[in-house]
Amino acid sequence: MITTEQREKLRGWFAGRLPDDLFASLTEVTVDREEITVVGRIPEPRLAEGASDAERDAALRARIQEFRERTREDRVAVAREAEHRFSKKVSWGVECGTERALFTHVAAPVMTRLRQPEREVLDTLIAAGVARSRSDALAWCVRLVQRHTDDWLAELRDSLEHVQRVRSQGPDAEHQDAADDEE
Secondary structure: OOOOHHHHHHHHHHHHHOOOOOOOOEEEEEEEOOOEEEEEOOOOOOOOOEEEEEHHHHHHHHHHHHHHHHHHHHHHHHHHHHHHHHOOEEEEEEEOOEEEEEEOOOOOOOOOOOOOOHHHHHHHHHOOOOOOHHHHHHHHHHHHHHHHHHHHHHHHHHHHHHHHHHHHOOOOOHHHHHHHHHO
């Protein structure tokens, strides 16, 4: 788990390192054990007044694809530097109008042990055509929980941050501070 201060330093590093003209604004920098995901807002395409929803959707998708191709070299250079500095893969995404697109990003395998009643839930999702495999069914369940428990997860993350702050004030804090300063 990363602290608010570490998250702010990470966001600040990207804000300072990204080329000024890459994004209209940097909207999100998230991090976990494997990956840093950087999402920025890009300008919407100009459309004629009264453009249809289909035209608007196609224009947004095309703008996102154009951005992805045009900025690849700059994004790769920043990602290489960040991956070396933070020892995590860097993934990218954009928001354009109402669309949000994540480019190639890490799909980390997660192992778990499930008892029969829990496996039956996954197998039911497969039988119903909701998922192709137990892995897909488990990912579907995680996304469902994520969507419906944002407040609870936010409170839990805040509590974990508090625990990390208290731990950082313990007897090993001086040793860790010295190691951080060396970076």
